[in-house]
């Protein structure tokens with residue numbers, strides 16, 4: 001009997017694992033107790049019976065785990081690529097909900113709601129304007145949204161408008177095609193010169209129906225009544241795109257929603 005067992009194990013040494021055993025001349029899995037072999041006549045008509053390997057439950061489970069690992073690996077690579085394309089400044093990476101010091105619970109709550117309801121925000125093209133003085137965390141909160149959505153596989157692009165203008169003016173070959181993104185975040189609006197290039201970038205975003213999030217030190221009144229026609233052309237587009245207006249300050253935070261989209265935006269946020 002031992003000879004038979006040994007010969008079966010030898011013949012199937014690739015599929016036999018520690019703990020496997022032989023019963024009725026067939027190899028069984030020591031883990032799930034399912035047969036790892038079947039006996040068939042081969043060649044047909046020869047009268048010779050041979051053992052052929054078959055798969056047990058563990059093999060199926062292992063295959064599924066392997067496939068899942070591959071899926072996960074592919075997904076991680078995809079997200080890494082999104083990060084490379086979307087975050088122009090590595091400093092933005094640190095701005096995540098995990099690193100939030102909860103200095104502004106109202107804004108955190110809003111940002112999380114925006115991420116949660118992303119599909120609706122995208123569908124209705126609901127942009128956000130974060131304004132307020134330095135130190136309140138406007139860029140931080142905007143990037144919290146960016147990082148959370150990037151992790152979900154959303155194509156987010158974060159940059160300063162001034163940097164985009166610089167790249168376009170240089171005719172940089174690494175120039176980005178903003179139309180490829182699902183959400184655009186322009187950090188620190190107002191530090192750029194109100195050039196034709198700056199206007200063209202804003203106008204492209206406006207025409208592409210991609211939601212826009214803007215952070216700025218400028219007050220809404222300054223955005224609405226700038227000191228030049230060039231600025232007005234840019235800011236009026238921005239105001240139109242950012243229907244949700246958030247004041248982010250060191251101490252106070254509140255948000256309001258522009259009247260034109262009031263009901264829809266509130267409904268989308270589920271607040």
Ligand SMILES: [Zn+2]
Pocket residue numbers: 029030031032033034056057058059
């Ligand atoms: Zn098994």
